[in-house]
Amino acid sequence: MRAWPRSIRGRMLALSVVAGMVALVLAAVATTGILTRVVTDGIDRRLDAQIALLASSVTADGRFDAARLAAVRPALEAGPGWDWRIAGPGGVAASDTFLLAPDEGPVRHHDRPRTRRGRGPDGAPLHAREVVLATGGGRVVLSAAAPRGIVERPIRDAVTPLLTLLAVLIALLAVAAVVQVFYGLRPLRAIERAIVAVRDGRADAVPEDQPAELRPLAEELNALVRANGAALAAARQSAANLAHALKTPVAALALELRDDPPRAHLVDRIDATLRHHLARARDRVVGRRPDTDIAEAAGALAATLRKLSGGRVAIDTAIAPGLHAAIEPGDFDELLGNLLDNAVRHAAGRVDVRGQAIAGGVRLCVEDDGPGIAPDARERALAPGVRLDERGEGHGFGLAIVRELSELYGGRLELATGAAGGLLVTVILPRG
Missing domain, CATH: 3.30.565.10 (Histidine kinase-like ATPase, C-terminal domain)
Incomplete structure (x- = not known):
């Protein structure tokens, strides 16, 4: 079974469908990637701001100022899943649903926030940012996290209608491709009808007023028709010449055998055959349609x-x-x-x-x-x-x-x- 269509129309439509599907997949991947980066950058800036608030409550010896922390705490807890934690020489301070340590390598000093991934106590995925500060009392780890759904939800909400719109556009393009294929192949169908007319004797040639791509084909077809017509005319003329050459000897033979009815009948059949082929040659020369x-x-x-x-x-x-x-x-x-x-x-x-x-x-x-x-x-x-x-x-x-x-x-x-x-x-x- 052939998977690829045999007709030009089918191939063009199949290519349009494949191209549309590839375009839809590429658009989905590219759009999702861009939106993920934009939304993630926005969440990261918000988490970095929370880390900056946490850092403002850390003292030079690595402990945290409880009063300062209490003052900034409302800004840290934006809702369920928004977690924070300070871990240092002075102990650990964290939100009620504190952030679990991500499963990564050993903690090293880095004074710029980096992205970490972890899970909350309920197993829900978290998107976290973390900074490790070096203080006089030791290293202090500042972490702020947001639910992963905060990143995924706006992406989903934006990608779904966008992909729906792209699917509609691709469907419209597919309809346009069908119309284009239908009208684009009309000249081929016209040439087919013209060839049938030539074969049936209703036309002498294929019209050469064709689109630029099909004009050479029409010219070659007409050249082939003329060449075949010339060869056929020569063959018919040869048959007519042969029939004419035989008419006189056959007539003489008929006279010789007029007293022998069985043989005279055979000569009459030969004469009738010669006359038939002469008539057919004349009829075909003038182009009469047989019936x-x-x-x-x-x-x-x-x-x-x-x-x-x-x-x-x-x-x-x-x-x-x-x-x-x-x-x-x-x-x-x-x-x-x-x-x-x-x-x-x-x-x-x-x-x-x-x-x-x-x-x-x-x-x-x-x-x-x-x-x-x-x-x-x-x-x-x-x-x-x-x-x-x-x-x-x-x-x-x-x-x-x-x-x-x-x-x-x-x-x-x-x-x-x-x-x-x-x-x-x-x-x-x-x-x-």
Whole structure:
């Protein structure tokens, strides 16, 4: 299973979603870091001010002035979790919920506050600042702490609406990306429709009035169309020249064999084939769109094959009236004629011909109740120019010709086993 979309639209949208998520994560990390630093600096300044008040009550010999401490105590206890402590030679003075010593290394002298982390008696995390003063009586440790929630709460209160706003902005950008992808890829869809029009014969070239990025593509497509048209025209002209060259000898041969009906009939078939290919070459030169009423053509062919089989095989046709395929009538007769001839020769007693419209095309099915073709022999039966009859296998006739004709008009040929066990041939042709 592919995780990466195969379409350009899907890839562009996936990139937009990934970029939006990365931007949201980076914004959350950066915003949280900045706000944490700002809020922490503010708390640290407040705790440093409290330490300065504590230091004002410490005497030169390291003891503390109880009266001075009592005077500043209201400013030290701002609320639950705001703790302070003085520890020195004169003993320890602390708030009612005194600060536990943080779990760090040995206490050293530092006359500037530093950040410490610890926990109160209830286990709640504390954010603390500490100073170690050197006095005549020894070192004095001054500590002031605030609940960790004082730092986290304003960050959370600020980050939550900010991230919500960023998420909304990213959603709006995603919608904008969808709109951008939709309108940005419209020229590609227009080129696709133009190519379909060229293929169907409704246009001669792809419009070259395209955005700058697609103009070279349109020009190359038109160059390819012109090159293929030139090659096809040359091939048709060669076929027409060959047919013209054969017309005179065939006419002479018809005169020679006019008293021999069986052979004269074969010459007439050759002459009809030559005329058909000449007509098709002329039609294609003037660009006429091919069209055949397959119900009418199939009915006529089925009637002919019933007579030729002498009533041995019942041929049933079920094709909706007015169903047209984009194929020359002569080519359709050749295509279905080969299929019916093959089916009649191998059927035990019945051949079914069904036709129906499908999305964008026509499905034609010919099924017999004969021995069919083994799955491992079907590819060989469809090989160009190969007739299984000639190899002695007796599984079919003209399937390669049918495939070539169907592919010539943009269709395809499929072989399968029918409900009666015989061969089921399905031909898909473009809609007329």
